[in-house]
Amino acid sequence: MQKSKNILIAPLNWGLGHATRCIPIIDAIIKNGDRPIIASDGLALALLKKEYPKQTFIELPSYDISYAKEGQNLRLKMLKDSPKIWMAIRNEHQMLQEIIPKYTISGIISDNRLGLYSNLVPSVIITHQLQVLSGSTTWLSTQLHLHYIKKYDYCWIPDADGPDNLSGKLSYNEDFEIEKVYLGPLSRFKNTGNYQKKYDLMVLLSGPEPQRGIQEKRLLTELKTYKGEVLFIAGKVEKEQKVEKKGRLTYYNYLSTDGLQKALDRSEMVLSRSGYTTIMDLQKMGKKAFFIPTPGQFEQEYLAELLDQKEIVPYATQEDFHIQMLSRVEHYKGLGSIQSSSRSLSSILEETFSSVNENSDPIPSSLST
Template sequence: MQKSKNILVAPLNWGLGHATRCIPIINAIIENGDRPIIASDGQALALLRKEFEKEEFIELPSYGIEYGEDGQNLKLKMLKDSPKIWMAIRNEHKMLHSIILKHQIAGIISDNRLGLYSNIVPSVIITHQLQVLSGNTTWLSTQLHLHYIKKYDYCWIPDVEGLESLSGKLSQNDDYEIEKVYLGPLSRFKNTNNYQKKYDLMILLSGPEPQRNILEKKLLEEVKRYTGEVLFIAGKIEKEQRFLKKGLLTYYNYL
C-alpha cells in the first residue's frame, strides 16, 4: 500500500488566477491518495480555504503587489515595490525549512512564488513566464525571473509547447538549464454537453487593486447599454457571498 505524502501547494496572491489553476492540481493530489498542505496569503488563500475546507493551510508573507491608478506608471510602481517583494521572497524562503520539518513535506509545488525552492525535497515552480515581456526592459526582467526559476528542480508550464501555445513567446525559452514540463492548460472546469444557456455575456474580473476596482466601475457603466442577460463576477473574495439582480444584470462578488 502506498504511503500518503504531504505536498506543499503554494500559489502567488496576484489576482486569483494562480490560486484557481492550482485547484485541479490540489484535487489530483487528493485523488492520488496524498495530502495537500496549502500555503498562500490574502484573497488567494481565502479562496482556497472556501474551496478546500477540510485541508490544512499556512499563511505566507504577502508580496504586497498593488498597481498604480495610472496604468502608464506600472513599471515605475513595480520598481518602487521591488524591495518589498524581494523581502517577502526572502522571508518565505526562510520559513520553508521549518514548514518542511513541521509538516513532513515530501514535495513542493509553487505557482509563481519565487522563494519556495529547496535542497531537501523536490520542488517545482508553475509559471508561463519564461520570458517577461516588459518593453525595453524585457531582457532584464526575464533574467531576474529565470534566476529564481533555475533554483527549482522543474518548471511546470500550464500551456502547450509550440505554435498552438496560448501564451505565445511568454512560455517559450531555449535555456537548457531549465527542466521544462508543458502541462497543457490548467482548469477546474470540465467540458459537458449537459448545459442550458442562461446568460448572453459573462464578465469575470480578477487582479490587484486599484485597477480591478477601476475596471469594474467602467464595465458596470458599459453594460447598462447592453441588451442581453449579463452575469458579472467581480472577483472579490469576501466573508459572505453577495448577490444582486438589477434588470438584465446579475452581480456576484465571487462564485
C-alpha cells in the first residue's frame, strides 16, 4: 500500500490571493491521501487556519509587505523595504533546513515565497509572474524574481499556455532553465450554475494595508447613492465573523470559502481589485465585474487595462471611480466569455513527487495544531 507523504505548502502573505489559490492544491493533497503542512504568516495563515482547522501549521518569517498611501510612492517604498524582505527570505530558507526533518517533508510547494527551495526534496514555486512589471525597472525586477525561481525544481504557472490566457504577457518568459508547468487557472470555487440573484452588486476587497482600508472608506461613501442591493465583503480576516445590515447594504468583515461561493452565486456583478487570483475566481464563476486596480500596483493596472481593451471587464482608477461607472459593465462580455481548462492537480502532484521516498511515520500529535 502506498504510504502518505507530508507536503509543505506555503503561500506568501501579500493580500489573501496567494493563500486562497492554494486551497484547491491543499484539497488535492488531501484527496491524494497525503498530508499538507501549511506554512505562512499573518492574515494568510489566519485564513487557512479557519479553512483547515485540523491540519498542521507553521508560522514563517513575515515579509512585512504593505503599500504606500500614495500609489506613485509604491516603487520607492518597495525599494526601501527590500532589505527586510531579503532578510525574511534568508530566514525562511534557514528555517526550512529544520522544518524538513522535523516534519518529515517529502516535497515543497511555495506560492511566491522565495526562500523555500531545497536540494533535499523536490521544490515547486507557484507564480504567474515570469515578468514582474515595475515601470522603468521591469527588466531588473524580472531578473531578480527569475534568480529565485531558478532555485526551484519546477515553476507551476496558474494559467493556460497560449494566447487566450488570463495573465497576458506576465506568464511568459523564454528562459529555458526554468522547468515550467502550466496548470490552467486555479480557483477555490465551483461554477455550479446555481445562480439565484439576491444582490445587484458584490464588493470584494483584498490586499495589504493601508490601501485596502482607503478603498473601503471610498466605496462605502460612493455606495450611499447606489440603488441596488449590495453585499460588501471587507476582506478583514478577524477572530470572529461580523455582519451588519444598513439599509440595502449587507456588510461582512470576511467570508469563508463556502460563504463566498454562495455570495458569488447570488450576486449579479462584482466590484473588486484586479488581482490575478480574483480574476481567476471570477472567470471560474463566469461573472461580470468592474475593476479598480490598487494604485501603483503595476501588475493590477496592466491586467485591468488588458481586460478592458478586450472588452471583457471595464475599469477605473481609484481616484477617478464613481459609482455611476458601473453602468459600463452591461456593455462588456464578462469573464465568463474566457474559456480555459485546468489540469488535474492530483495527477500533477503525483507526477511531481512520485520519486520521493514515501514517509512511514505519521506526524506526532503534538505537532498537529
